[in-house]
Amino acid sequence: MDYEKIERAAKKRKTIRNTIIYVLLALWAIVVLFPFYWMLLTSVKSYGAYNSEYIPQFFTLSPTLQNYIDAFTTVPLAKYLINTLIFTVVTTLIMLVVTTLAAFAFARLEFRGKNLVFTLFLALMMIPNELVVITNYVTITNLDMRNTFTGLILPSVTSVFYIYLLKENFAQVPDQLYYAAKVDGTSDFRYLRKVMIPICRPTLITIAILKVIECWNSYVWPRLITDEEAYYLVSNGIQEIRENGFGRENIPAMMAAVVVISVPLIVLFLIFHKKIMEGVSRGGTKG
Amino acid sequence: MEKRNFKAWLYLLPAILFLGFFMVYPLIDVFVYSFEEGYNSASQTYHGVGMYNYSYVLHDPYFLQAVKNTFILVVITVPVSTGLALLISVGLNAIKPLRNLFQTVYFLPYVTNTLAVGLVFMILFKKTAYSDGLINLMIHWFGGSTIDFIDGPYWAKMFVLCFYTIWVVLPFKILILTSALASVNQDYYKAAQVDGTPKLRVFARITLPMISPTLFYLIITGFIGAFKAYSDAVALFGTDLNAAEMNTIVGYVYDMLYGNSGGYPSYASAAAIILFSIVLTITCINLLVSKKHVHYS
Numbered sequence: 001m002d003y004e005k006i007e008r009a010a011k012k013r014k015t016i017r018n019t020i021i022y023v024l025l026a027l028w029a030i031v032v033l034f035p036f037y038w039m040l041l042t043s044v045k046s047y048g049a050y051n052s053e054y055i056p057q058f059f060t061l062s063p064t065l066q067n068y069i070d071a072f073t074t075v076p077l078a079k080y081l082i083n084t085l086i087f088t089v090v091t092t093l094i095m096l097v098v099t100t101l102a103a104f105a106f107a108r109l110e111f112r113g114k115n116l117v118f119t120l121f122l123a124l125m126m127i128p129n130e131l132v133v134i135t136n137y138v139t140i141t142n143l144d145m146r147n148t149f150t151g152l153i154l155p156s157v158t159s160v161f162y163i164y165l166l167k168e169n170f171a172q173v174p175d176q177l178y179y180a181a182k183v184d185g186t187s188d189f190r191y192l193r194k195v196m197i198p199i200c201r202p203t204l205i206t207i208a209i210l211k212v213i214e215c216w217n218s219y220v221w222p223r224l225i226t227d228e229e230a231y232y233l234v235s236n237g238i239q240e241i242r243e244n245g246f247g248r249e250n251i252p253a254m255m256a257a258v259v260v261i262s263v264p265l266i267v268l269f270l271i272f273h274k275k276i277m278e279g280v281s282r283g284g285t286k287g
Numbered sequence: 288m289e290k291r292n293f294k295a296w297l298y299l300l301p302a303i304l305f306l307g308f309f310m311v312y313p314l315i316d317v318f319v320y321s322f323e324e325g326y327n328s329a330s331q332t333y334h335g336v337g338m339y340n341y342s343y344v345l346h347d348p349y350f351l352q353a354v355k356n357t358f359i360l361v362v363i364t365v366p367v368s369t370g371l372a373l374l375i376s377v378g379l380n381a382i383k384p385l386r387n388l389f390q391t392v393y394f395l396p397y398v399t400n401t402l403a404v405g406l407v408f409m410i411l412f413k414k415t416a417y418s419d420g421l422i423n424l425m426i427h428w429f430g431g432s433t434i435d436f437i438d439g440p441y442w443a444k445m446f447v448l449c450f451y452t453i454w455v456v457l458p459f460k461i462l463i464l465t466s467a468l469a470s471v472n473q474d475y476y477k478a479a480q481v482d483g484t485p486k487l488r489v490f491a492r493i494t495l496p497m498i499s500p501t502l503f504y505l506i507i508t509g510f511i512g513a514f515k516a517y518s519d520a521v522a523l524f525g526t527d528l529n530a531a532e533m534n535t536i537v538g539y540v541y542d543m544l545y546g547n548s549g550g551y552p553s554y555a556s557a558a559a560i561i562l563f564s565i566v567l568t569i570t571c572i573n574l575l576v577s578k579k580h581v582h583y584s
Contacts, residue, residue, distance in 0.1 A: 017381075018381075018382065021378045021381055021382055022382065022385075024374075024378060025375070025378050025379065025382070025389050028375055028393070029389060029392050029393070031454070032392055032393055032395060032396060032454070033392060033395070035404055035407040035408060035411070035454075036395070036404075036407075038407055038410070038411060038421070039404075039407045042410065051417055051418075052417075053418060054417065054418055054419075055418075055424055056418060056420070056421045056424060097301070098301040098302050098305060099302070101298045101299070101301060101302065102298065102299050102301070102302035104298055105295050105296075105298035105299045106299075109291070109294070109295040109298065110291065110295070111291065111292045111295035111296065112292055114295075117299070121302075121306070124306060124310055124311070127310060127314055128511075128515065128563060128566075130515060130537055130540060130559055130562065130563075131313070131314060131317050131559050131560070131563060132309065132310050132313035132314055132317065133313075134313070134317050134320065134540070134544060134552055134555050134556050134559060135312065135313030135316040135317055135320070135552075136309055136313050137544055137545070137552070138552055139308075139313070154305075154309065155309040157305050157309075158302065158305040158306050158309065158310070160306070163302060188294065213398055216400065217399075217400045217401060217402075219401070219402055219518045219521070220517070220518065220541065223541075223545075224541065224544065224545050234400065234403070235400060235401075235402040235403070235518075238400070238402050238403050238406065239402060239521065239525075239526060242406060242525065243525060243526070251410055254406060255406075255407070255410070257403075258403045258404070258406055258407060261400055261403045262399055262400055262403050262404065265398045265399060265400065266395070266398065266399070268398070269394075269395065269398040273391050273394070276394075276398065277390070277391075277394055277462055280397065280459065280462060281462050281463055281466050
């Protein structure tokens with residue numbers, strides 16, 4: 001009977017403890033989600049309604065899509081989105097090709113100086129972007145590539161970390177497959193295409209998604225290299241909208257633009273959240 | 288063998304070209320720039336070599352303001368975000384149902400556009416002629432007096448900047464810490480349970496030492512990241528950070544390079560190199576401290 005008492009007390013303590021944990025976790029979830037709710041809410045409030053609310057309302061009974069129409073007609077939001085899409089897709093594709101070739105050389109091919117070159121590559125991981133961006137800015141300006149996609153894309157392509165990640169994955173593919181392919185007279189390049197890439201597809205997809213997120217959110221380089229609105233990406237576009245877009249007071253339209261910019265990545269995240277979180281925990285940082 | 292050598296280099300060629308042209312060469316060049324005095328970006332000439340650029344930057348009041356802002360930001364956000372991430376991860380680790388859902392929700396800020404979501408924070412905190420904004424409304428509920436966090440006093444602006452920075456960096460830290468906590472060998476906990484060790488003691492004597500390598504990794508990367516803060520500030524206060532007194536060191540570098548006050552790659556280089564001497568020093572101190580306190584199994 002004593003046992004029962006002790007057990008009941010322990011159970012009660014555990015319930016209390018769990019409740020407190022859940023409440024605190026839920027509180028933080030609210031802090032995380034609230035800005036997203038607020039941006040959605042504000043984006044469907046009408047201009048007049050929003051500006052007449054001295055005390056902000058937590059919901060609206062008359063949602064409107066007018067702000068979204070304004071966001072696409074008053075400012076070149078569609079243009080920003082298309083620019084970002086081109087930039088993201090092209091950068092990611094070039095990155096995948098360059099990374100795959102380099103990782104294959106490091107993981108599979110034998111050549112003199114391999115270890116030295118690989119060590120040098122790893123050392124490059126430590127170089128912060130802020131140091132090299134100054135010269136890149138001058139280089140691109142001198143090459144007359146400001147306000148071009150080439151100028152935007154080229155310096156954004158390489159990521160040593162992805163080469164490292166893929167090389168580790170390539171190295172796990174059993175050697176026997178390579179020797180068997182060699183006996184059959186398969187060329188290295190064909191082996192890479194027909195065996196390595198299909199086997200390592202999950203890692204390639206992870207790398208591609210991480211790069212897409214990085215490209216979609218990049219701000220500093222596009223800001224340095226573009227000053228014509230026709231080449232703005234979404235990050236610069238939203239800054240432009242904030243400073244001289246709808247006029248300072250049209251906050252609902254601004255929030256509609258923010259929603260439009262945020263939705264693609266949130267959708268990507270909801271589809272691939274396992275892959276993204278796994279990839280990031282393997283060593284990505286917010287760059 | 289010669290042929291195979293050649294082919295391997297061919298596979299590496301694109302990567303070497305990209306890295307050489309956009310990373311190795313700029314890295315050397317930034318040091319060259321920082322010592323060229325009176326560099327003119329239009330004619331690409333300079334009239335001397337020396338330390339003048341460094342001296343100019345170190346005496347520039349905007350730079351000193353940026354250094355002050357950055358240090359305050361680092362000193363506040365690194366401990367707070369790491370501590371908060373640890374608390375949340377321990378909480379996550381203690382529950383089973385809904386754990387994945389919470390984890391996914393907490394990670395959401397990582398994938399959002401810092402500039403875009405920053406605008407939402409600006410609206411929440413801003414006080415305008417026709418509305419005090421939501422945060423001020425809440426302060427009012429609790430009996431405080433309202434304040435403009437975006438154009439108001441220095442400490443209020445700094446508070447918003449720190450708050451937003453923490454909101455942005457937490458997802459990464461929570462993710463890394465939860466997986467570190469989950470990988471601690473459960474046998475230790477079972478042994479402690481058999482001995483009836485109090486929970487707090489288990490945490491201090493088992494959990495903390497076991498995750499200390501991860502914790503220090505997060506503190507080091509946290510320091511590096513916080514020193515490089517920039518786009519969070521732009522998102523909240525706009526591009527003219529000097530006017531808002533909210534500039535950061537990285538912001539100063541870019542302002543020197545581009546924009547209304549731009550066109551001085553030499554000053555920008557000197558400032559960037561000063562920043563990285565600071566970061567390097569702090570990282571080395573961190574590593575020295577971690578050698579003493581971190582438990583590597």
